[in-house]
Amino acid sequence: MACVNPNEIMTPIADEFAPARVVASETMYEGLVWDVRRDSVDLGHEVVQRDLVDHPGAVAVIALDEEDRLVLIQQYRHPTRMREWEVPAGLLDVPDEPALLAAQRELAEEADLHADSWAVLLDYATSPGFTNETIRIFLARGIRPVPEEERHERTGEERDMPVRWVSLDEARDAVLAGRLHNPHTVIAILAAHAMRERGWRDLRPADEPWALRQALRDAASRAGSA
Missing domain, CATH: 3.90.79.10 (Nucleoside Triphosphate Pyrophosphohydrolase)
Structure with a gap:
């Protein structure tokens, strides 16, 4: 049986925003609403290329x-x-x-x-x-x-x-x-x-700051200037 750290049980589960460093970025396709971008991402132990759809975000009601x-x-x-x-x-x-x-x-x-x-x-x-x-x-x-x-x-x-x-x-x-x-x-x-x-x-x-979207838009801006 795996050993469980009791301190981890007390910590609420939550995603962690921890962007890896983008060493290069190229727009592969520029669309009407979203773009496709290819980032070279430094994972610490190696640099990998990842394609992603850069999207402005949306709301629903x-x-x-x-x-x-x-x-x-x-x-x-x-x-x-x-x-x-x-x-x-x-x-x-x-x-x-x-x-x-x-x-x-x-x-x-x-x-x-x-x-x-x-x-x-x-x-x-x-x-x-x-x-x-x-x-x-x-x-x-x-x-x-x-x-x-x-x-x-x-x-x-x-x-x-x-x-x-x-x-x-x-x-x-x-x-x-x-x-x-x-x-x-x-x-x-x-x-x-x-x-x-x-x-x-x-x-x-209703007006609570949307921290995740702002962080992602900031990260996209930084990647675009890489």
Whole structure:
């Protein structure tokens, strides 16, 4: 049996931000939203090359009404060739726009909704093996419609998106049955369901600094100048 250090048991488990030194960096592909970068990374014992998708990050919103129903929109996603049911979400592609304002904008543009109450539900990195994309998921309550004359004109995949209100329990069951596949939607639903079981007592302020995303953007900037 392995020996367990009792001090380690007392330490809360948490990821550690500890960037390795980038000795060289090259942009292999410059895209409309994200780039593909090749970094030469000094691991201490050797230098390796790693390709990554340099992503600006995104926000998502799980909006609940007074009956604990959440709003879902159905959008075509070409890489998976599916029309996915998703919570409202969008890229952080407006320079210097705070994450909360981006989330409020996306909820209004994609679901024609405003919310009076906002909180951070959770933050996560979508796929650390190949991208630095991070997503902040907000919980929005006190839902009210955007006035008709103020509604956003949608284009592309967002045009004529179906909208559906689903109970949080039904959404959880759909996730566990494998009927929903969008990652931020899956995570948001399960997290909201778990948080409701805790009486919503561990929600974070909506304007809490997003340390992970800032650290990753700073690291990307340094790599780009390597």
